Amino acid sequence: MAAAFNIKTNRTFTLIRKRAWPITLLVAIGGLWYPKLGLLVIPIILSLTGLAFFRGRQWCGNFCPHGSLYDYLALPLSLNKKIPSFFKSKGMRGLVLAWFGYSMTNRLLKTLPTLGTESFLDKLGFVFVTTYLMVLIVGGFLSIFIAPRTWCQFCPMGTLQMLSYKLGKLLGVAKVTDQKITIAAKEKCHNCGKCSRVCPMQLAPYQEFSGKNQFDNEKCIKCSTCVVNCPAKILSLNTEEKAAQLIQITDIDGYEKRVKISADLTKITKLKEDVTEYTFDFKTPPRVDYKAGQFILVKVQDNPRMSRAYSISSYNKDGRCLSVTVKTMTDGYGTGLIAGFKVGDKVELDGPMGKELVVDKSVKKVLLVAGGIGITPFRSIVTELLNSPNKIEEIKLIYGVNKQQEFIFDEDFKKMEYEHKTFEFIKVVAADDTWEGKKGFVTNVIQEMDLDDYKVYICGPKPMIGPAMKVLNQRNVNEENIFVESA
Numbered sequence: 001m002a003a004a005f006n007i008k009t010n011r012t013f014t015l016i017r018k019r020a021w022p023i024t025l026l027v028a029i030g031g032l033w034y035p036k037l038g039l040l041v042i043p044i045i046l047s048l049t050g051l052a053f054f055r056g057r058q059w060c061g062n063f064c065p066h067g068s069l070y071d072y073l074a075l076p077l078s079l080n081k082k083i084p085s086f087f088k089s090k091g092m093r094g095l096v097l098a099w100f101g102y103s104m105t106n107r108l109l110k111t112l113p114t115l116g117t118e119s120f121l122d123k124l125g126f127v128f129v130t131t132y133l134m135v136l137i138v139g140g141f142l143s144i145f146i147a148p149r150t151w152c153q154f155c156p157m158g159t160l161q162m163l164s165y166k167l168g169k170l171l172g173v174a175k176v177t178d179q180k181i182t183i184a185a186k187e188k189c190h191n192c193g194k195c196s197r198v199c200p201m202q203l204a205p206y207q208e209f210s211g212k213n214q215f216d217n218e219k220c221i222k223c224s225t226c227v228v229n230c231p232a233k234i235l236s237l238n239t240e241e242k243a244a245q246l247i248q249i250t251d252i253d254g255y256e257k258r259v260k261i262s263a264d265l266t267k268i269t270k271l272k273e274d275v276t277e278y279t280f281d282f283k284t285p286p287r288v289d290y291k292a293g294q295f296i297l298v299k300v301q302d303n304p305r306m307s308r309a310y311s312i313s314s315y316n317k318d319g320r321c322l323s324v325t326v327k328t329m330t331d332g333y334g335t336g337l338i339a340g341f342k343v344g345d346k347v348e349l350d351g352p353m354g355k356e357l358v359v360d361k362s363v364k365k366v367l368l369v370a371g372g373i374g375i376t377p378f379r380s381i382v383t384e385l386l387n388s389p390n391k392i393e394e395i396k397l398i399y400g401v402n403k404q405q406e407f408i409f410d411e412d413f414k415k416m417e418y419e420h421k422t423f424e425f426i427k428v429v430a431a432d433d434t435w436e437g438k439k440g441f442v443t444n445v446i447q448e449m450d451l452d453d454y455k456v457y458i459c460g461p462k463p464m465i466g467p468a469m470k471v472l473n474q475r476n477v478n479e480e481n482i483f484v485e486s487a
């Protein structure tokens, strides 16, 4: 079965987003017994309309109790499918707003004759209670059987906010106060589509950034889920003014030579059951000026256009070809598509990119730390360093895996160690009783080492990077001598 495009990921980063959902149940269900609870909806409507004037649909993504319910309670149970475009259309929004306006006005007018009597507030509150209950039932059903935020595509409160926002923009107020999803530098985008895959509203920021590096889509609920999940860490929620500053100050060193490359896939080598090396020969341009330690984007599909980032695992002085080594992920969307690549295929690459793992060759001692598939850049890095005219006095590579059968490039590194006295290859295995070498984590090895004068380069999964940084910190390695890339 093909992997799902939309990813279920945590969307409740703030206390309000996590804990606002009981208000929905309180009003919609508690209100059946105590209708005055429905009156709580009046300040909610006023607040969301007022806030939208300055900041668009920020309420929906940060304060809405129904939104909190969909994102927190419904997401784990949801089928999380693609929302049909009909639900996203202007027509649907207009229709629901018109029906809602008509029905609410009618019901509110019916309460007027009781004005001044004891029952007025109960009757008024009950109008909002039943509306909240209807949204809970319909929105809840859609959130489970389609996607959590299906209702939000045509929610009349969302449409009301969009209208208030339009007014705010027309009067020039929102231009100053509004915060939009902002990309620090388009050059650094991996085109991985993760911002779109995690977006509760199923939008595609990476395909729509304006010339001012902002995402202008009025449907954006400013929930920051894309910000938190972007692997390149280049997204933020910012004003237009701040976006302009970011364009000026963002360092694009290592990304400025990025070009689109048309290449032929010339070789596929299976290294392990789940690890495969792909070799590409460049066609246009025929040569690419890349450095060991950089990565390249491999296009995996056209619609929507999406790529995956892979460290360059081979070393080719002429710059006419390169290899990447890919670990197939369970349920991986991109690796599932790459598994279908065949020798002879024309593949679009984009790069080179990155500077974190481009080793400073003027230093005397280098410590390389790899976890799992994070070993890939180090094969090209060690090969380049050992062949460089600037001889580095000591190069140590610590390579940690969970089980010994996960080691790749073992023979390559052993051969380099045998041929070069300056290179030491240290393997460590975390959870394998059959392994007779060093047991534990890369951090155990780092703890025992003399780290004076070393520059440290780390690549691996996030659960390895955090502890490795902590140990280096405890060992007083200056942060400016540590370079990290998460694989």
Ligand SMILES: Cc1cc2nc3c(=O)[nH]c(=O)nc-3n(C[C@H](O)[C@H](O)[C@H](O)COP(=O)(O)OP(=O)(O)OC[C@H]3O[C@@H](n4cnc5c(N)ncnc54)[C@H](O)[C@@H]3O)c2cc1C
Residues within 6 Å of the ligand: 003, 007, 008, 009, 010, 198, 229, 231, 295, 308, 309, 310, 311, 312, 324, 325, 326, 327, 328, 329, 330, 331, 332, 333, 334, 335, 336, 373, 376, 377, 485, 486, 487
């Ligand atoms: C600079 C860089 C270099 C890299 N180099 C390499 C390399 O050399 N070799 C290599 O194999 N990989 C490398 N990667 C990782 C690679 O880019 C892909 O991320 C990886 O191949 C998985 O892609 P996928 O589309 O198959 O997985 P995805 O479909 O993105 O999913 C991977 C897994 O994570 C889960 N998941 C994904 N995102 C979330 C989320 N936000 N919340 C919850 N669950 C989530 C999915 O359910 C799945 O199980 C590199 C990444 C970067 C950024």
Ligand code: SF4
Residues within 6 Å of the ligand: 061, 181, 195, 198, 199, 200, 201, 202, 203, 205, 219, 220, 221, 222, 223, 224, 225, 226, 227
């Ligand atoms: S684009 Fe980002 S901030 Fe906007 S709705 Fe999607 S995930 Fe949230």
Ligand code: SF4
Residues within 6 Å of the ligand: 183, 188, 189, 190, 191, 192, 193, 194, 195, 196, 206, 229, 230, 231, 232, 233, 234, 235
């Ligand atoms: S998530 Fe991926 S596609 Fe989206 S901005 Fe970040 S790097 Fe680019």
